[in-house]
Amino acid sequence: MAEVCLQTGWLIPLYPLLGILFTIPWMTVRRTGPRPAGYINLLTTTIALVHAILALQAVWGQVPLRWSLDWMQVADLSIELPFELSTLNLAAVVVVTTLNLLAQIYAIGYLEMDWGWARLYSLLAWFEVGMTALLLCDSLFFSYMMLEILTLGTYLIVGFWFNQPRVVTGARDAFLTKRIGDLILLMGVIALYPLAGTWSYSELAQWASGHPIEGTTATLLGLALLAGPISKCAQFPLHLWLDSAMEGPLPTTILRNSVVIPVGAWVLIKLTPVLALSPVVDSVAVAIGTVTAIGGALISIAQIDVKRVLSYLTSAFMGLVLIAVGTSQVGVAYFLLMAFSVAIATLIASTGSVVLTCVTQDLTLLGGLWSRRPVTALSFIFGALGILGLPPFGGFWAMRFLETGLWYDGQILPFVIVLAINTLWAFSLVRMFCLMFAGQPKAMSSRAPEPIWSVVLPMAAMAALTLHIPIILQTLKLLPIMQTAIGETGLLLIWSTGLGLGLGFAFYGIQREKLPVDYMPRWFSSLLAYDFYTPSLYQNVVIWPVASVAGGFNWIERYVIDGFVNLIGVFSLLSGETLKYSNPGRSQVYVLTITICVVLLGLFMTWRYVPNLG
8 A cells, every 4th residue: 555655656746736626616605605615625635644654654765766757848858747756755745734734724713704715725725736746846847837836826825815905015025026036046947957958856966966067157057046945935135025925814824934935945955966066156055044044033033023023033044944055964954944844833823823812913912821821832832942952852953963064064153153043043932932921911811711622733733743853853764963962062052042041031031110122222123123124225225216217217108209109190180180171072172282283393393493584
């Protein structure tokens, strides 16, 4: 049975696609309501998960199974759709389908009264189709196509409540920002084929091992391939879309932040051998990851919207993945994604549980929920532990391996930066926990019991998975470095985490007369609260100049080019109207007109001879 599931593993993306097709009738049926659409997609996702687990058991410890389908043959260009069913790929598919299943169960309770069920679950299935196909295919070209599917899904699912102006704006911003990176990535994909003669990841790795290109060509190619994942992972300067995307339903936020964004980083990790051809590209990846990680962690500290805090923490963690890719630590990058996905899903699910019953996202209006929401509070704690550098949780080992690699490579500055980022994360998460669960209850949190079971159950399951991530990865033999000792770098991580936790508790866990923001300069708190003024900077540096130039060209086209054409048209119209009155239809008038014109023409031609006649 398991062997059959492995041989047919390429069918896994088709299960959610069938769910989409079966959902279409319930987009118009009013007699039964849209709820059956949700249950159909739960069934198809469960089938996909079971198939992936059985296929993973079959490929365990075996050589990866490769299978390809001829897609197009034009002259000398042959494009195939290759699949690779390996332990790593199928384990990632299991994570994706598991979190998607839990997010769908979560949506049953969170959007219980929403009549957009059919559309919501079809979009969740759309994401599952794109992600599972991307994880299983072994082609950069088809990975780009799957990324485009995910971009379209992001636009549709962020704009789910399309009657709200901010939702429409957020969907538009997310789509257009991603399109910038997609366009540059497409240039890199097209330029890579004539050089390498293939789009297969495995063949690209072999091709890059011979260092076939160097210099400017390698740099431009690497930067183009880097641009797409940068936009998908919400990295600076294409990071603002993730904050706008938080306007979508919270169950979709769980899926997007936990697996959709990491899947964009999956493509980046696959391309690491090609990116390593240019040291400049590696340096740019490390620089962008560092700026995003530090900036995102600092900005999250000053936010009062719970969704904004988690969106910037997501960008910050993806910055660590870029640092790992820039330093060619491929195994560490995979481990970072595995540890992050389940932990951030737990954090968002527990935060959504609070938002659902307290009906607010403002941290300043919450507090005192520890005694009223113990399951939610514990889930939040477990999710935070899964990200921070505390043993024995997955986040600690992922950062431990990253720090070890940086130390042995002599990259001291990135080593110190990772410690600082870990401290800032700890401070931000403790601040968020204290504002929601500690202190005295406030108006919006005084009556806030645990929500319905369909919200609590998947949230608790995510928390349990977070606790078991190290055990699962060890069992699957997916740990990049087989170490169990904490070591000196591990101790530094623990100390940095303790520093962040202590500072966060000192500022927000202890009741004091002055607010924590009063202890820092006003300009600094405003700088963090307004995202380092990057939206205003983009407005003045990018949007306003482009809009001004577009307005100028619009004026030229409307009043100069189009005006000249309209002038010719008006002149022709007036001439025609004038001639209309000089053509009554009588032949004698036409003869008289011709005679007068002939006489005038004769006088004009003989006028110069008149003086000689005199």
